Amino acid sequence: MITDRGTVEGCVHVIGIGRAGWSSLAIAEQNCLQQATVVVGSDRQLHSLRHLAGDLLPITHLHATLTEAKARWEQGDRLVILASGDPLCFGLGRLLLAYFPAAVLVFHPHVSSIQLAFSRLKLPWQDAAIASVHGREPDELIRLLRRGVEKIAVLTDGVHHPGAIATLYQALDLPQIYRIWVCENLGGADERVFELDLAIAPSLTADHFAPLNVVVLVRQEEARSLPPLPIIGIPDQHFLTFRDRPGLMTKGEIRLAILGALALMPAQVVWDIGAGTGSVAVEIGRLCPTSQVFAIEKTAMGVNLIEQNAQRFQVQNLQAVSGAAPEALNPLPRPDRVFIGGSGGNLAAILSHCQNVLNPGGCLVLAMATLESIHTALEWLRSHDWPYDLAQWNVARSLPIAQSHRLAPLNPVTIITAQPPTPKS
Known part of the structure; x- marks a missing residue:
């Protein structure tokens, strides 16, 4: 040959x-x-x-x-x-x-059209991600957006056209901001490159764009400006999050369930262990301004985000505590409520520490995402005779798909609410 x-x-x-x-x-x-x-x-x-x-x-x-x-x-x-x-x-x-x-x-x-698109936008693209929604569902695009990938090129079709992609992005309520560029007829005499106005995106149809187009989403560094906020239930997209893992936070629906399980009252001491970005602690601090809220987080980036979010939402009664539990808990005042969102593999030791310091009438709430952590928690609670309730939350959010909507599930979370056993008379 x-x-x-x-x-x-x-x-x-x-x-x-x-x-x-x-x-x-x-x-x-x-x-x-x-x-x-x-x-x-x-x-x-x-x-x-x-x-x-x-x-x-x-x-x-x-x-x-x-x-x-x-x-x-x-x-x-x-x-x-x-x-x-x-x-x-x-x-x-x-x-x-x-x-x-x-x-x-x-x-x-x-x-390729992708190379041409980035060249027209004058952006290096060796670190860009590529998603195709041409004749397929936008699941990969959704995954990339939730990860906060800096640059995403999207190959479109007549159903998932630039306007539909922009509408999908807005519906995701992401903490990060993207600018969206449409690159049409690249390499032709009728080539056109323009930024999409998100305000009018929902009204746009496939007819507003040339059939041959590539969409480029570029993440911006600035934080979203804050609109008037509800007393409880801050929208997820307003929290500052980890740059490389923007989806790593307790989602709004789960935060509301946690707040309800904690049965908060005024003038309490509340611990948020494994606080991450501090989203739960911020909600507690805003809801209970007379309480002392301590957000314990072992990563330096997490502690920084907790402090930034406390400042962003003007929560004066929230203190970030740097360190791994249970050691980082020793200097803190005895709690009335404890929320455990992360344990770093030390769950049993953390529970034992909380048992020794929890004030009378206090309660403990855990949010568990893995079977192993659920097993560890239940084993400890049973062996120490703590009464508990367990509820699993399976949340799905609507997403626009062309002219319809579908429900996209979030990861299930198991919430365990427990109280110390009543002392025997």
Whole structure:
């Protein structure tokens, strides 16, 4: 078999082509096309290749066209298949590897639409993530947004068009802010790049955009400005969170359940152990301004976020405590309420410490996300005769999908509420 990339004899050459058609190709790719007896591509791609001597086979029904192309190749025709940009980057290449032996395929990548989009925005993109919603659900895009990935390129379709993507982003209520850019007809004379106005995004349809477009979301560093806030139930997106893990916080619905389980009263001492960003402690501090709230967190970044969030929400009665429990608990005043959101693997020791210092009439609430932590907590409570209640919270939030909505589940959380045993008379 001839393997010279400049020939087509025996091989199936897959050539990425730009919006400019024939003139966008290098000499080697033009030579391949001139030698081909069959060229497969879309009507748009074939339009500038009508001068070629070979048969031009437009893609009507994809699988039927590729089946015909394979049959022509098996009969000895010299076959070239055209693709947009880089065939192996969310392109036709993966499908062709199922039709043809990999050994006979020769790929000629062109500059992809994603490369062009970032070049137009003048952004380095080696650290960008790519999500395709072309003919598929936006689950990967949602995952990237919740992770707070700095730069995301999205390959769209007529259902998940730029306006729908912007509406989805707004519905996620993320703590981080993104600017959204639409890059249309890249490489063509009618190329257009513009920032999407989020205020009008919900009213936009696919007809407002060119069919060939790429969306780029770029995370911004500034925090959201605070609107008037409710007394209880601060929206998640207003908390400052971990830059690399923005979703790592107690979600609003779970915070409300925790606050209810704690049965808070005025002028209490409340511990929040494993406080993370301090979202639960902030809610407690705002709800009970006469109480003392201590947010214990072992990571320096977490302590910094707790302090920033306390300042952001003007909570004066919240103190961040740096250190790992139970050792970090020793200097603190005896608590009336204890919430444990994280234990760092020291759950049994933390529970034993709380048992020794919890004020009479106090209670303890745990939020558990793993089976192992639930098992540890229940084993300790049973062995120490603590009465407890257990409730598992399975929360799903609505997300817009095209013209409809679906429910996207959050991770289930088990909330355990416990009290010390009544002393025997």
